[in-house]
Amino acid sequence: MGLQKPHSHKQKAQPITRPKNDENNGGDCFITSNLLINPPSIITPVSSDSPYNSWLLEHPSALGSFDRMMKVARGKRIVVFLDYDGTLSPIVDDPDRAFMSDEMRAAVREVAKYFPTAIISGRSRDKVKEFVQLSNVYYAGSHGMDIMAPARPLKSSGEAKHLAISIDKKDNDVLFQPAQKFMPAIQEILALLEEKTGNIQGAKIEDNRFCISVHYRRVREEDYGILEEKVKSLLQNYPDFHLTTGKKVLEVRPSIEWNKGHALDYLLDTLGFGNSSEVLPLYIGDDRTDEDAFKAIRSRGQGFPIIVSTIPKETKASHSLHDPSEVLTFLLRLARWRKGSSTSRSTFSNLGSW
């Protein structure tokens, strides 16, 4: 059987060799073997003579595999989870200007008409809401530590029950903030970070409510070590916090057992799909913190973890999309599939319940 051209981005048809330290990626670039939840029957890349094309064999394009994925989805309830930066909006130098295109907004709105849809971001919930501007999706900010979810009884969020959680009712939704007790310390750290990094040109501190981003995308290379040192030394006085890394960003987070994966499970639970074997979660994300959500899908045993990446990297995702423009195409296709499928309209009850 001849190898087929990927049914997606033009660039993918070419052998692509990208630098190891991809600008947007902050430096991680590995190839790993990965068990696919649903291995593809057709291998799409033209050739495997570039690291990216080899990687695609293990993480096939979600566009090239779309029909196959939708066959798996037959009779299941798809729930869509989306990351924001690098997934719905391109990575840009200024975090305050990471706008989503109107086209992308329309695509997410359309998807959310047919499937329960949630955006899980490292940003503060308010900020991501301000960027997305849609009322028919659920929002989880601070890497899942700030969730506005439907007011339904929890069935199986075992983890949540063990945390000092705060649940406030607002309208018909419930606010779930498992890191609320860390708020005073977070405010303190925020002020200290502003003070101590103020003299490092290009450094930017972003208040993400239950976590803090220290951006270094615009910091001179020779200053980066100093910045990192300052952040680490400050955190020595706050043993309840730890640092994680993302794309040219250091993130200060409270040390609780809660991440995007827990947020995904929590949302499925509150949406009423806690133990359902009928649910098929689909998560699209591009960064390290999204790996927790990919893992959560893998432990459920069904669903599609999809990574957005222009370079080969170690991931738990089963499928891939090259960049936000492919995310847009995928979302439009998903909505069109649901809308156009007259059989699915009578077979599935997604539409009625959402």
Ligand SMILES: O=P(O)(O)OC[C@H]1O[C@H](O[C@H]2O[C@H](CO)[C@@H](O)[C@H](O)[C@H]2O)[C@H](O)[C@@H](O)[C@@H]1O
């Ligand atoms: O979980 P996400 O929604 O992907 O948020 C992760 C971080 O995204 C943002 O930073 C990244 O995007 C910026 C804008 O494109 C870019 O300038 C920065 O270098 C990236 O790291 C956001 O500003 C962070 O607070 C989020 O934690």
